[in-house]
Amino acid sequence: MLDKSKQIIEAALLAAGKPLLLDHMLELFEESERPDRKVLRELLAEIGRDYEGRGIELLEVGSGFRIQVRAEYAPWVSRLWAERPSRYSRALMETLALVAYRQPITRGEIEEVRGVAVSTNIIKSLTERDWIRVVGHRDVPGKPALYATTRHFLDYFSLKNLNELPTLSEIRDLDSINRELELREPGVDEQTETDEERADEQEDVRTENRTNN
C-alpha cells in the first residue's frame, strides 16, 4: 500500500504540470487509504532520493512540490523548444528586486531608490507575469498602490519562500564611512592599471555568466 501511495504521488507530481501542496496530494486519496502527512513527507523524501544522479529532481517551491528538470540538463532539454526564453531588462529586474526585498512597496518608493521613473509598462509586465500584485494602498495622499511578490514569483525562480532570496549586500554604516572619509583624502590612491584591468575582466565574466545561466 505504501509503495502504491508512493507511485500515485510520483505519477501525480510528474503529471500535474504545476507544484502540488501536501494537502492537494492527500486529497487524491480516499479517506480510507490516505497516508498521514508525516508518511507523505517521508515518501516525498524517498522520491527525492530516487532522483539522485538523474535528469530530474523534486523541489519544494512557493506553491508546493514539483518535479523539474535539473538545471545542468537544461542546455539539452531546452533544445526541445525553438524559441529562446526571453531575457528581462535591467529596469524590470531592478524593479522586481525592489518589490521582492522591500515589499510592500509603492512605485514612488521604487523610483526613489532607483533614481528614475518606473515605466507603467514594467509594472504591467510584472503584473501580467503574475510576479507582483497590488496588496493594498498606502494611506497617504493619492493612495498609491502597494506591491508585493506572488507565490508564482517564488515558483518561477525556484524559491520556497522569500527567505531564500539571495542575501542583500550590506549597507555600510554611515558613521564608519564618515570616519574613513576623515582619515583619507578624497581621491584616488594607489590603484594600478592591473587592478583595473582585472576589474574590467571580472565584470565581463560576470555578465557572461549571467547570460549563460
Add this chain to the structure above:
Amino acid sequence: MLDKSKQIIEAALLAAGKPLLLDHMLELFEESERPDRKVLRELLAEIGRDYEGRGIELLEVGSGFRIQVRAEYAPWVSRLWAERPSRYSRALMETLALVAYRQPITRGEIEEVRGVAVSTNIIKSLTERDWIRVVGHRDVPGKPALYATTRHFLDYFSLKNLNELPTLSEIRDLDSINRELELREPGVDEQTETDEERADEQEDVRTENRTNN
C-alpha cells in the same frame, strides 16, 4: 556518457508535454555526443524497464514516444483536475432562502426584497440542483413564474417538511460565532483565503461551465 544521454532523454520526455520522435530526441544532442539510433532505442527500452511497477510508463504512439500515467493510476491522478467543492455566492444563498421561506415567490419578488436583480444563472443553478422548481405563474402582466422548494430540497437538508425550517426568532439567536465556527465546511477549511477569494470570483464562470457540460 551513455547514462547521461539516458538522463537527458528521460528529462526531455518528461518535460516535452507531447510525444517525441526519435529524430527529435537525437537533435537534442551536439553531433559529437549524439547516440546512434540503435543506442537510443536501447536507452528508451531501458527507461521503459525502469518504469515497471511504477505509476508511469513509456509508450510508443503514432507521433513518437511519451511518458504517461498508467491507466491503473489514472483514477487517483485525475483527481488533480477535479474541482474543489466550491461555495455558493451570497446572492444564490439569499435567493434560496427567500424561496424556502416565502414560497411560492416570483423572481421579481425576490429582487424586491434583495434590492438587486437575481441573475438567471442563480435560478438555473438552483433549478438544476433540483432545489427549487416552477410551481405556477402569477396572474399579472408577464405571467412570472412562481418558485417553490422541492422534495429534494427537504431531503438535502434532512427536513421532513418546511415546518422544520427554523423560525426567525431562532435565527435571531445566531451570532457571529456560529458564522465562524459552523459555517466552515470540512474540506473548505484548508483552503487559503486566496483560494476562497478566487473561488468566489470564479463562481459565475463556473456556474456557466456547469450548465454547458
Add this chain to the structure above:
Amino acid sequence: MQGDFTLTESATAHAEQQEMPFAIVQGEPLATPPKDLYIPPDALEVILDAFEGPLDLLLYLIKRQNLDILEIPVAEITQQYVHYIEMMGEMQWELAAEYLVMAAMLAEIKSRMLLPRSMDEEGEEGDPRAELIRRLQEYERYKQAAEDIDALPQLGRDTFQTVADVEDKQCERPEPQVSLQELLLAFKDVLSRADMFTKHRIERESLSVREKMSYILQHISADHFIEFSELFDLSEGRQGVVVSFLAILELIKGALLELVQNEDFGPIHIKAR
C-alpha cells in the same frame, strides 16, 4: 590634477590610436575624449538605454576607476558626469532631466567640499557626500540583487516542469455543500438588509401555509378544473384542513387561483389562473 592620476592606459592608448575624431555628436566632431573617460562611439547613442538612471551612471563612473563608493572624488566624478550628460543632453533633452538633477546635486556637493569642513550648531558633522553615498549604496545593493535574482534558476530557462500525460482526465465537479445554518444566515441577512426584520414574522403556522400553497400549485393546472374538496386531505386532521384552507385563501388573494361555483351551495371548482 587628480584627473591625470586616474587616466588609464587603455583609455590613453585608445585615444592615441584614433586619428579620427573621438566621436561625432550632433554633427560636431569631438576631437578629444573627456579626461579619464572612454565612451565607445556607439555607446553614445544608446547611453540612456545602457544606464538605468543617474545613480547607475555614477556607479559606472566610480567602478570604471575601480573606486570605492565611499571614496568618491567628487570633483573629478562630477567633471566626467557632466561630460556624459552634455553629450546625451543634446540628443534627448526630455529624457535627461533626471541626469541633470543629479548634475546639480554633484555641483552642490562639489562647491560645499571647497568650503572648510565645519560642525554646525548641533555638533553634527556634515560630509556633503553622505547623502549621495547613501543613495549610491542603496541603489547598488538592489542593482546587485536584480542580478542575483536573474541568476536564480528560472522556469523555462534553467529548469522545466515535468508534464507526464494522463489519458482521459475525468473532471468531477462536486456541487457546493450548503448547511441549514448557512441558509438561515442568508435569510437573516437578506431580511435585515431589506429592513424587514422587525416587520415580518414568519411563524410555524405561516410556513406550513406556504408549503401547502406550493403543494396546491403543483397539483392544479390552468387547463382543467378540479374539485375544491380534492385539495383537502382529511387525514391531516382539523389543523391540516385549516392550513389548506388558509393556503387557498392566500392563493386567491394572490390571484393565482380561479374559483367557480355555478350555483349556490353547488360544488366549487378550482383551476390555476
